[in-house]
Amino acid sequence: MSEHHDNVHEHHAHEHHGDELPHADLKSYMIGFILSVILTAIPFWVVMGGVFETSSTTALVILGFAAVQIVVHMIYFLHMNFQSEGGWNMLALIFTAVMVFITLAGSLWVMYHLNVNMMPGLMEAVHGQ
Amino acid sequence: MVDTTQTQQAQGQPLQFYETEEHHPQTGTMLGFWLYLMSDCLIFASLFATYGVLGRSYAGGPTGAELFDLPLVAMNTALLLLSSITYGFAMLEMQKNRVRGTIGWLLITGLFGIGFLSLELYEFAHLIHEGAGPQTSAFLTSFFALVGTHGLHVFFGIVWLVTLCFQLRKHGLIPENKRRVACLSMFWHFLDVVWIGVFTFVYLMGVLV
Numbered sequence: 616m617s618e619h620h621d622n623v624h625e626h627h628a629h630e631h632h633g634d635e636l637p638h639a640d641l642k643s644y645m646i647g648f649i650l651s652v653i654l655t656a657i658p659f660w661v662v663m664g665g666v667f668e669t670s671s672t673t674a675l676v677i678l679g680f681a682a683v684q685i686v687v688h689m690i691y692f693l694h695m696n697f698q699s700e701g702g703w704n705m706l707a708l709i710f711t712a713v714m715v716f717i718t719l720a721g722s723l724w725v726m727y728h729l730n731v732n733m734m735p736g737l738m739e740a741v742h743g744q
Numbered sequence: 745m746v747d748t749t750q751t752q753q754a755q756g757q758p759l760q761f762y763e764t765e766e767h768h769p770q771t772g773t774m775l776g777f778w779l780y781l782m783s784d785c786l787i788f789a790s791l792f793a794t795y796g797v798l799g800r801s802y803a804g805g806p807t808g809a810e811l812f813d814l815p816l817v818a819m820n821t822a823l824l825l826l827s828s829i830t831y832g833f834a835m836l837e838m839q840k841n842r843v844r845g846t847i848g849w850l851l852i853t854g855l856f857g858i859g860f861l862s863l864e865l866y867e868f869a870h871l872i873h874e875g876a877g878p879q880t881s882a883f884l885t886s887f888f889a890l891v892g893t894h895g896l897h898v899f900f901g902i903v904w905l906v907t908l909c910f911q912l913r914k915h916g917l918i919p920e921n922k923r924r925v926a927c928l929s930m931f932w933h934f935l936d937v938v939w940i941g942v943f944t945f946v947y948l949m950g951v952l953v
Contacts, residue, residue, distance in 0.1 A: 644832035670952035681944035692933040722793035
């Protein structure tokens with residue numbers, strides 16, 4: 616009886632959800648690799664070749680390429696989708712992305728304003744008296 | 745219900761269970777490992793934030809534009825990208841249940857990893873030799889902390905990889921080993937994702953004046 620159950624259970628799991636391990640295939644790895652080579656080469660070229668005149672434009676462009684490349688790696692190498700582990704993987708990822716954004720943006724914002732509002736000139740004036 | 749199962753068993757047909765609930769994986773290892781990676785991601789986030797805040801505090805010392813050797817970084821990035829695709833090949837061999845192929849591609853991946861680490865250590869040694877060590881300025885402290893943490897991860901990834909090769913040689917592609925290879929795959933590709941942030945945020949933006 617229990618043997619029957621195990622067999623059916625395994626069969627069921629295999630048919631509808633595959634193994635617990637993510638499925639990898641050559642095509643998706645090659646697409647991911649080629650995309651990531653292109654997405655890496657362009658930012659290096661942009662910076663080393665001095666393509667843009669202002670550094671803020673360059674910074675925005677290479678940050679954009681990095682964001683796209685991270686998504687490419689997530690999809691083609693880490694096999695992220697909304698189905699794996701019943702969606703818990705994606706939920707954890709989204710939660711982490713929010714935390715990462717708060718950590719980065721929050722730190723930069725707070726520290727930038729601290730710098731601006733406590734300018735060295737102001738401090739010197741206080742110390743000079 | 746009892747009648748149908750009895751008749752099915754009598755006819756020698758396999759028993760059918762209709763599960764209406766969603767299927768749960770046998771163990772939550774892959775999900776658990778993913779959660780570990782996400783917590784690791786938060787460590788890197790705080791290190792990136794630290795670098796973002798301190799990355800321009802040179803304290804009269806050398807700047808990123810003076811120190812960073814972009815061709816070297818490009819080579820390092822290429823090594824890491826190549827190690828990603830070779831790890832992919834190891835996963836494909838594992839799916840075909842070929843032990844030798846899996847171990848072979850894993851070892852090639854490990855060699856790329858060692859190449860990456862060697863270049864990074866060369867860079868660190870070069871910087872320290874030039875007097876640009878972690879104690880020189882806040883910029884260099886945060887730089888060594890962030891890039892060094894990533895390097896440490898790669899180092900432990902290689903240790904794990906070598907251990908796994910011995911396990912594979914001894915036990916073959918048993919389910920446990922398959923699970924381990926899949927976990928290391930996530931770890932390795934995750935480090936690649938972090939490196940995208942490092943080469944963009946630290947090196948490429950560091951040389952912009």
